[in-house]
Amino acid sequence: MARLHLLSYPAVLLICSVLVDAFPQYRITVPSPANFTGLKRIPDAAHPYRAPLAWEQRGPCPGLNVMANHGYIPRSGVATFEQLIAGAQEAFNMDYNFAMAVSAFGILARGNPLLGIVSIGGRTPFVPPLPGIPDGIPGGFSKHGRFEGDVSLTRADAALGDHVRFQPEMYKEFLRHVKEHGNGTDVVTMKAVQHYRFARYQDSLKRNKKLVVMPGRRGFGLGEAGFVLDLFKNGNRTALDVATMTTFFQEERFPKDWTRRDRPYTFIDILMAADTITRGFKQPYGYNAPNGTFIHDTSDPALEHTRCGVYVSLVRDNVPAVLLKTSGLLRENVDTLVKAMFPIFEPLGCKDLLQPGGPAWT
Numbered sequence: 582m583a584r585l586h587l588l589s590y591p592a593v594l595l596i597c598s599v600l601v602d603a604f605p606q607y608r609i610t611v612p613s614p615a616n617f618t619g620l621k622r623i624p625d626a627a628h629p630y631r632a633p634l635a636w637e638q639r640g641p642c643p644g645l646n647v648m649a650n651h652g653y654i655p656r657s658g659v660a661t662f663e664q665l666i667a668g669a670q671e672a673f674n675m676d677y678n679f680a681m682a683v684s685a686f687g688i689l690a691r692g693n694p695l696l697g698i699v700s701i702g703g704r705t706p707f708v709p710p711l712p713g714i715p716d717g718i719p720g721g722f723s724k725h726g727r728f729e730g731d732v733s734l735t736r737a738d739a740a741l742g743d744h745v746r747f748q749p750e751m752y753k754e755f756l757r758h759v760k761e762h763g764n765g766t767d768v769v770t771m772k773a774v775q776h777y778r779f780a781r782y783q784d785s786l787k788r789n790k791k792l793v794v795m796p797g798r799r800g801f802g803l804g805e806a807g808f809v810l811d812l813f814k815n816g817n818r819t820a821l822d823v824a825t826m827t828t829f830f831q832e833e834r835f836p837k838d839w840t841r842r843d844r845p846y847t848f849i850d851i852l853m854a855a856d857t858i859t860r861g862f863k864q865p866y867g868y869n870a871p872n873g874t875f876i877h878d879t880s881d882p883a884l885e886h887t888r889c890g891v892y893v894s895l896v897r898d899n900v901p902a903v904l905l906k907t908s909g910l911l912r913e914n915v916d917t918l919v920k921a922m923f924p925i926f927e928p929l930g931c932k933d934l935l936q937p938g939g940p941a942w943t
């Protein structure tokens with residue numbers, strides 16, 4: 582069975598890439614923003630929970646997994662740019678520009694920009710490589726590097742363990758911090774998240790010889806901790822409780838009687854959350870050298886910039902430059918996606934629209 586799978590995969594890829602060359606082209610369009618962005622009971626009757634089937638893709642993002650398990654994005658786990666943006670707005674009230682930027686980055690880094698799709702989990706024949714395979718086989722969000730990265734809350738670093746699936750042992754440690762740094766109730770406090778996230782960073786620093794936390798990943802990792810506090814929280818309650826958080830992380834479904842937040846969660850919101858999480862708990866960007874020394878190289882002023890460093894790190898270093906050596910509809914789509922990442926950074930004083938400059942095949 583396993584051997585059949587291994588043998589057949591290249592054949593499927595070959596067929597798919599031939600089909601892509603011949604197939605109708607797909608022009609990525611920027612969808613219009615959601616019209617209603619207030620409190621709303623989620624899920625509605627049209628989005629019941631259904632556990633994923635074996636072939637359906639799930640990955641390192643609990644938010645996307647939950648959305649797929651309820652059909653807010655396709656249950657297959659393969660989604661278009663438009664579907665990711667619409668789903669994140671509807672299910673979690675993620676801000677339109679914010680959803681647009683992360684979805685664009687996801688497709689550029691780990692999906693297929695000609696078809697405008699990405700797997701929220703691992704590689705699948707439904708997301709074939711680009712014609713000519715200039716950037717390898719799209720790995721999906723489960724592929725380590727570019728988007729998925731080190732120092733996650735409930736997934737191990739790729740060099741140390743399972744970086745894709747929920748890790749109960751890590752979650753126990755999270756809950757231990759909730760107990761220790763909570764306020765005597767089952768509330769998940771900011772203080773608990775600060776301490777737990779800092780402990781995760783220290784652990785990776787110490788044990789992961791291949792640790793990489795450059796500004797893009799560092800920013801996203803801190804942001805994801807903000808997602809937990811601000812997006813998993815029931816919009817009708819003042820704080821996030823353990824039971825609600827556990828339903829999201831462990832069961833990957835919406836809790837009973839859950840309501841999404843009452844206003845869109847913007848990039849500014851998450852920057853503020855990230856600032857609070859690191860206040861008193863410094864976690865510089867950098868990487869571990871093979872001898873285990875942490876290298877915080879400050880020689881690149883573009884990366885040193887507090888806000889735009891994230892943008893530079895993502896686009897310049899984590900979107901492959903070969904995407905610019907394309908033409909026709911593929912190039913149009915690449916341009917659309919690259920532009921779609923800019924609106925969250927432009928107001929922060931990041932003056933120039935950047936172009937992909939990263940290595941291919943990583």
Ligand code: HEM
Nearest residue numbers: 641642644665673687722729730733734735736805808812
């Ligand atoms: C289109 C929108 C989104 C995309 C493309 C996306 C993508 C990702 C990816 C690739 C990761 C893995 C990063 C890593 O830890 O290595 C991740 C983590 C995470 N995402 Fe999302 N995400 C999206 C929306 C959301 C939403 C709406 C939520 C809602 C709560 C969410 C919550 C999280 C959390 C909590 C983590 C960290 C998990 C952990 O560290 O254990 N995401 N996301």
Ligand SMILES: *[C@@H]1O[C@H](CO)[C@@H](O)[C@H](O)[C@H]1NC(C)=O
Nearest residue numbers: 612613614615616617667670
């Ligand atoms: C919002 O409303 C306008 C006008 O009715 C409509 O054209 C647009 O498609 C709506 N947007 C979404 C995402 O439904």
Ligand SMILES: *[C@@H]1O[C@H](CO)[C@@H](O)[C@H](O)[C@H]1NC(C)=O
Nearest residue numbers: 620621622623817839840841
């Ligand atoms: C909570 O939010 C919903 C919207 O989902 C609203 O209809 C309801 O009245 C609110 N209050 C409670 C206690 O559920």
Ligand SMILES: *[C@@H]1O[C@H](CO)[C@@H](O)[C@H](O)[C@H]1NC(C)=O
Nearest residue numbers: 764765766768770819820821
């Ligand atoms: C714990 O914190 C929550 C949220 O900040 C608050 O609603 C609750 O009253 C607090 N409980 C105690 C015992 O301080």
Ligand SMILES: *[C@@H]1O[C@H](CO)[C@@H](O)[C@H](O)[C@H]1NC(C)=O
Nearest residue numbers: 869870871872873874875876
């Ligand atoms: C470890 O490697 C780094 C980078 O190569 C180097 O700068 C540092 O001096 C080394 N430290 C030790 C203790 O060998």
